[in-house]
Amino acid sequence: MGSKTIGAALGVVATLLVGIAIWLSVAYNVAATDMHADAVRWTLDTTMHRSVSSRAQDIDLPESVSDGMLSQGAEHYAASCAHCHGGPGVEPATWSRGMRPEPPHLVEAAAEWEPKEIYWIAENGIKMSGMPAFGPHHGREELLAITAFVSQLPGLSPEDYTAMTSGGGHGGTAAHSE
Numbered sequence: 528m529g530s531k532t533i534g535a536a537l538g539v540v541a542t543l544l545v546g547i548a549i550w551l552s553v554a555y556n557v558a559a560t561d562m563h564a565d566a567v568r569w570t571l572d573t574t575m576h577r578s579v580s581s582r583a584q585d586i587d588l589p590e591s592v593s594d595g596m597l598s599q600g601a602e603h604y605a606a607s608c609a610h611c612h613g614g615p616g617v618e619p620a621t622w623s624r625g626m627r628p629e630p631p632h633l634v635e636a637a638a639e640w641e642p643k644e645i646y647w648i649a650e651n652g653i654k655m656s657g658m659p660a661f662g663p664h665h666g667r668e669e670l671l672a673i674t675a676f677v678s679q680l681p682g683l684s685p686e687d688y689t690a691m692t693s694g695g696g697h698g699g700t701a702a703h704s705e
């Protein structure tokens with residue numbers, strides 16, 4: 528291939544890149560009131576699922592979960608997650624319905640994820656989505672408790688949820704940092 532051909536090919540590539548950059552900056556609507564197109568949503572969802580499941584495989588979770596851990600997880604969930612993700616019988620906060628992507632109701636959505644993946648998501652968050660990383664300020668014990676609770680969310684009744692989150696007795700040792 529001559530250097531002229533390479534030069535021409537590079538020219539075409541550069542023109543395409545400039546075109547894409549202009550399209551992204553001018554034509555693409557960043558408003559959260561504008562829904563993601565189906566193709567964009569599908570691409571983001573698929574990328575997110577694959578990325579999470581490949582990274583979560585090495586996470587080590589305990590074999591069993593104690594009641595104390597579950598109720599600790601419930602308190603964390605009510606304080607840090609429910610306003611975006613709702614709970615059994617509890618709607619998410621109105622403002623969170625203005626986010627794109629809209630945070631899913633975890634009572635249903637948690638059933639699609641393995642506990643390791645839930646742990647990974649809570650620890651690391653999801654870029655460009657508004658799902659925060661809790662790892663930087665929550666220790667392994669707290670993340671394990673949150674994971675245990677979220678894994679049980681799909682089978683939990685509104686009554687159980689209210690009982691677990693009404694803040695009875697468990698009085699943790701450390702001050703809550705939510």
Ligand code: HEC
Pocket residue numbers: 571575603604607608609610611612623626627628629630631636637639640645648649653656657658659661673677
């Ligand atoms: C400020 C809002 C917000 C808070 C607070 C929040 N999340 Fe999320 N979360 C999101 C959004 C938005 C997504 C969707 C990400 C996507 O689809 O790309 C998400 C996705 C998830 C998912 C994947 C569900 C799915 O099927 O897409 C899990 C699991 C999750 N969050 C767990 C948690 C837990 C556990 C907490 C609390 C420790 C929490 N989130 C707190 C906004 C939030």
